[in-house]
Amino acid sequence: MEVLVAAGAWAMSPISNYLSTQAGSRLFPRYENSTFESNLFEQLSSSAHVYFPGSEGFNASTTRWSTLDAPNVTITVEVANEADVVEVVKFANEHGKPYLVVNNGHGAITTVGKLQNGVQIWMRQLNSVAIAPDSQTATFGGGILAKDVTDGLWAAGKQTVTGACECVSLLGAGLGGGHGWLQGRHGLVSDQFVSLNMVMADGTLQTIDQNHELWWAMRGAGHNFGIVTSVTSKIYDVEHPNWAFQMLVFTGDKVEGLYTNINEELLRNGTQPVDIMHFSVFINNPALDPVNPVIILFILQEGVDVVDVKYTQSFTALGPILAQAESGDYRDLPRWTAMAKNDDVCKKHGLANTRFPIDIQAYDIPAQKKVFDVFASAIKDTPALNSSLFLFEGYSVQGVKSVPPQDTAYPFRESNLLLAPVVAYKEDGEQLAKKAEALGEELREILHQASGQKELRTYVNYAFGTEGVKSMYGYEQWRQDRLHALKKKYDPQGKFSFYAPIA
Ligand SMILES: Cc1cc2nc3c(=O)[nH]c(=O)nc-3n(C[C@H](O)[C@H](O)[C@H](O)COP(=O)(O)OP(=O)(O)OC[C@H]3O[C@@H](n4cnc5c(N)ncnc54)[C@H](O)[C@@H]3O)c2cc1C
Structure with missing residues (x-):
């Protein structure tokens, strides 16, 4: 520990910053030969980097999409190849240091906060x-x-x-x-x-x-x-390069009509056409509605230049306040849906971004009205939460359902819809954090109650972190037994138990 503190202080110095940004510098081991970090550095390839707190690389590697329960990291190792990963793992094991692998820091589950004094293994160079x-x-x-x-x-x-x-x-x-x-x-x-x-x-x-x-x-x-x-x-x-996009924006009074139409025209009892996808979002946008959140609906269709009117006409008839259509190719989909690399949703804004996911089969109309009302009044009552949104994802599912459920550990192939309130706020004490969590849980529980599903199905990659192993990995006893047995055999010490752990 003393060594680490000393190394931490040293790490603030300009020479550390110089070394930590120089590819292949071998000066480091000679400079500080006795530390954990310098010995580790000696094992790595010439393109690897080691970053300490205070350096630009450390900040870049540890800034996360959600600030809540961020892992506590004392050193980042930016690996350059497979052999580097082996060396870091062996070295950290020998020195009793916990570690976490990170690509872009978008994993927001609170369980990662259990990593303390850890080594972060940054994989961005492994992008071939x-x-x-x-x-x-x-x-x-x-x-x-x-x-x-x-x-x-x-x-x-x-x-x-x-x-x-x-x-x-x-x-x-x-x-x-x-x-x-x-x-x-x-x-x-x-x-x-x-x-x-x-x-x-x-x-x-x-x-x-x-x-x-x-x-x-x-x-x-x-x-x-x-x-x-x-x-x-x-x-x-690429068999169908062209895609079409239709965006329609509605005021909140259309919530019931909108989700009735989605059920009837798009979802169709789990038979949504393979070339159709729909997404919708409740979002605060005072320029469009100064009082309530608005609802944005995206309809995407593969292999055409204009979304077929049979999929859009019932929504157009509802009276959107804004409509936009575009044609392009597959690579345009993230930009159209505001999920491109430089869009706000991808960026790290210094907010706690908490999600409360639930998979369901179809929309329950009274429940959609209720979550809209609860969401609208919560962000009005607590302006600190007004960057929150509610995401409703309706991908086509034929390919997912064609794989037998028992063949993989992914547990919820029967689901048609992936929903999640995203409760976002600038961290400001326990009271706000509790309020945010309570809101996320309340919204999810309304949908869960209305779904008629006994068990809560949580997409592991959106999980908040308190849902429990069955909710993320499936309720069948054989799934649980198999996962726990494999975990015991291959990771008995829980080296990989920070992100959505089985055990
Ligand atoms: C803005 C946004 C959009 C999203 N969109 C989608 C989406 O379209 N579809 C979807 O399915 N999910 C989506 N997610 C959820 C996403 O799958 C998870 O947040 C995921 O953890 C992000 O992975 P990352 O590598 O970007 O984040 P990181 O925080 O870098 O990694 C997350 C975790 O993955 C593990 N991990 C990463 N790489 C490796 C590896 N090479 N080997 C072993 N373990 C590894 C580690 O445990 C790590 O803690 C989205 C999330 C956000 C924030």
Whole structure:
């Protein structure tokens, strides 16, 4: 501990900042030869970096999308290759230091706050895309973001399932299932995996594929078992490059009509057409409605230049206050839906961003009215919460449902809708935090009660952190037994138990 404090003070000095931004500097071990950090640095490749508190790299690597319960990190190691990951894990194990792998810091579950005095393993350099000679698969670096996957493949006329948001990593999303634009065609992000190269809790490297005992668990509960340094996934020809987008904005008095239409015209009892997706959001926008939140509806259609009027006419008839339509290609979807790399939703604003997810089958109209009213009055009563929003995601689901549920650890393939209030606020004491959490829980509970589902289904990658293991990984006893047995075998000391832990 003393050494760390000393190293921390030293780390504030200009020479540390110089070293921590120089690729391959070997000065560091000679300068401070006896510390944990200097010995670690000696093991790393020439493109790796070590960042201490106070340095630019440390700040960049530890600034998170949500400030709530951020992990406590004393050093960031920016790894440059698989061997570096092995070295960090072995070294940290030898020195009894906990560690957490991070790509872009968008993982917001509060359980990561249990990491104290930890080593952060920053994966941003592991962002390669290599298409196999047969063009059926591609191998991606373990830290790659969705946008880099899409752009890397698009140039070759290929695509694969990623999260919808450009700033989220392929594996941060994929290890918990991974929802995205192409899931109706091909399934979840994790359904594309063919093999994973992974650093295990003991620092050894293993290839996890269909012949490995962990194959099942890595597709839904994968954050719990190791650090994936690269993934080989199925890729597809771009068969329908063009897409169309229709945005309609409504005042809150249309909430019942709007969700009735979504149920009837789009969702259709779980048979939403594979080429159609819809998203809606309750959001505060005083320029459009100074009193209440507005409801934004996005309808996206694949393979056309204009969204078919049969999907839009009932919504147009409701009388939107704003309408906008565009045509483009697959790469435009994040921009249209405000989920592109530079959009506000991706940025780190210094807010606690807390989500309270629930999967359901269809909209209950009185419940939609009730959550709108509760949401509207809560952000009026507590202006500190007025950056909050409520997200309703309606991807097509054919590809997800085509995989037998027992084949993977992802537990909720039958779900049609992924909903989550996102309660956002600048942290300002316990009272506000409690109020925010209570609001998120209340909104979710209204939907849960109305869903008729006994059990709460929580998408693990949106979880707040208090939902419990069954809610994130499934209620069947065989799932729980299998996950716990694998965890006991492959990570008995809980090295990978900070993000949505099984145990
Ligand atoms: C703005 C926004 C948009 C989102 N959009 C989507 C979406 O469209 N679809 C979707 O499914 N989810 C989405 N999510 C949820 C997202 O899947 C999770 O927040 C996920 O944890 C983010 O991963 P990250 O790598 O970006 O974040 P990080 O915080 O860097 O990583 C999250 C966790 O993933 C684990 N991890 C990351 N990389 C590896 C690896 N290589 N090996 C092993 N473990 C690893 C670590 O435990 C880490 O703590 C979104 C989240 C946000 C904030």
